[in-house]
Amino acid sequence: xxxxxxxxxxxxxxxxxxxxxxxxxxxxxxxxxxxxxxxxxxxxxxxxxxxxxxxxxxxxxxxxxxxxxxxxxxxxxxxxxxxxxxxxxxxxxxxxxxxxxxxxxxxxxxxxxxxxxxxxxxxxxxxxxxxxxxxxxxxxxxxxxxxxxxxxxxxxxxxxxxxxxxxxxxxxxxxxxxxxxxxxxxxxxxxxxxxxxxxxxxxxxxxxxxxxxxxxxxxxxxxxxxxxxxxxxxxxxxxxxxxxxxxxxxxxxxxxxxxxxxxxxxxxxxxxxxxxxxxxxxxxxxxxxxxxxxxxxxxxxxxxxxxxxxxxxxxxxxxxxxxx
Numbered sequence: 578x579x580x581x582x583x584x585x586x587x588x589x590x591x592x593x594x595x596x597x598x599x600x601x602x603x604x605x606x607x608x609x610x611x612x613x614x615x616x617x618x619x620x621x622x623x624x625x626x627x628x629x630x631x632x633x634x635x636x637x638x639x640x641x642x643x644x645x646x647x648x649x650x651x652x653x654x655x656x657x658x659x660x661x662x663x664x665x666x667x668x669x670x671x672x673x674x675x676x677x678x679x680x681x682x683x684x685x686x687x688x689x690x691x692x693x694x695x696x697x698x699x700x701x702x703x704x705x706x707x708x709x710x711x712x713x714x715x716x717x718x719x720x721x722x723x724x725x726x727x728x729x730x731x732x733x734x735x736x737x738x739x740x741x742x743x744x745x746x747x748x749x750x751x752x753x754x755x756x757x758x759x760x761x762x763x764x765x766x767x768x769x770x771x772x773x774x775x776x777x778x779x780x781x782x783x784x785x786x787x788x789x790x791x792x793x794x795x796x797x798x799x800x801x802x803x804x805x806x807x808x809x810x811x812x813x814x815x816x817x818x819x820x821x822x823x824x825x826x827x828x829x830x831x832x833x834x835x836x837x838x839x840x841x842x843x844x845x846x847x848x849x850x851x852x853x854x855x856x857x858x859x860x861x862x863x864x865x866x867x868x869x870x871x872x873x874x875x876x877x878x879x880x881x882x883x884x885x886x887x888x889x890x891x892x893x894x895x896x897x898x899x900x901x
Contacts, residue, residue, distance in 0.1 A: 578612055584619040587718050592691060595718045599693055602710040617710055620717040627659070627716045628832055631737035633727040633763065634747030639773045640726055641680040643747060643815040648681070650821050651722055652689040659715035660684070660692045661708055662726040691720065706859075709740045709852055738766040739851050742841065743828055746770045748790070750783035765797065768808050768831060771824060775812035787812050802840040807831055864899050873898045 578601070586594035602613040634640050641662075648658045660681070684690045693711065708725060715723045727737050738744045746767035764770075770790050775783035790810035800808075811827065813820035835841040864870055877891035886894075 580612055580615050580619060584616055584717075587620065587714060588623055590719050592718075595691065595714060596693070598714050599695075599711045602707045602714065603695060613707075613710065617713055620713065623717045625716050625719055627712075627720050627723045628743070628828075629712055629723050629725065629741040630828065631725045631727065631741035631744045632747060633737060633744070634773075635749070638747050638749045639815055640747055643771070643773055643813070644724055644726055645681040645684045646815040646818055647821050647825070648684045648690055648724065649687065650818070650825065652684075652687050655689075656721040657689045657719060658684075658687075658691070659718075659720040659723045660690065660726065661711050661715070661723065662692065662694045663696075663708060691715070691718075708737075712740060739848050742832055742835075742844070743768045745828075747773050748786065749774055750779045750786045764793070765800075768803075769824065769827060770794070770808065770810040771820075772810065772812045773815055776814035776817045776819065780812075783812050802835060802844065804831070804834045861899075870895065870899060 583594055583598060587598055598616060601609055601616065604610070604613070632640060632644065644660055644662075648660060651658045681692055685692050695708065695711070712723050712725065725737055725741060744766050746763065746769075748770060750772055772783045772787045772790070775787075787810050794808050794810060797808075809827070811820060811824055813824055815821075832841065835844070865874070873895045877886065877895055880886045881888050881891045
């Protein structure tokens with residue numbers, strides 16, 4: 578594979594080359610990982626920057642409908658939009674449905690939009706292992722906005738905040754005890770909470786839910802990366818296309834304020850350090866998958882099970898064998 582040619586095509590906004598590159602970075606093969614690292618390094622100097630928006634929410638809240646309506650609004654403004662949608666993988670088979678293009682039929686036909694579904698596989702945090710690299714590829718391809726849709730499994734989906742500029746939490750009205758169900762961890766990560774389906778018979782419930790979250794956000798400690806009034810809760814209707822333009826205005830206002838105050842670039846530097854450390858951790862874990870490590874783990878695991886050695890000492894012995 579000619580990495581130089583592939584990088585040139587990506588910078589020229591070749592969609593097929595972009596899809597090929599994302600497939601490459603998602604591969605776990607050692608030779609593909611080396612090529613992917615070379616490609617990311619070549620594209621690093623393109624100096625293209627998109628606004629990265631993470632979107633999370635419980636299943637059934639209407640994330641795909643929101644993204645399609647929101648994405649069509651953005652492309653209507655002349656912006657190029659990339660959607661990286663992460664689908665949950667089966668714990669038994671490891672497979673994923675990857676049906677986001679089907680759910681976003683109109684947006685998938687838009688020439689200024691690019692939708693790429695990826696399986697979460699065993700990676701925790703609501704995103705795929707290589708979503709961060711896919712974001713970098715989309716930026717190099719000249720997209721103005723990159724939307725990252727998480728799998729939607731609940732409060733653990735905070736990893737997406739480590740690869741985005743804005744983290745949007747989408748909630749539904751009249752969701753019972755939803756204020757209690759959405760835990761403080763993900764609430765503290767959210768920059769804007771959008772109450773979706775605020776139309777028809779659900780609008781009064783949406784108004785109450787929005788007021789509840791507005792009150793809850795006021796009780797939380799103000800973050801240094803937020804201007805006055807943020808984080809905030811707002812109402813939108815993806816079906817009626819209501820509130821989407823206002824939500825976009827608020828997202829831009831927050832991003833611009835962070836740029837002007839230096840928080841935007843500082844956050845990206847922190848994220849780069851986070852992913853450097855994460856790659857180190859994953860590299861160490863990968864060593865445990867080698868045949869030598871597996872044999873040692875089996876041997877010491879049997880000894881631990883029989884009470885011949887303590888788990889702590891056994892773990893230290895296995896780690897010693899990993900040292901060069």
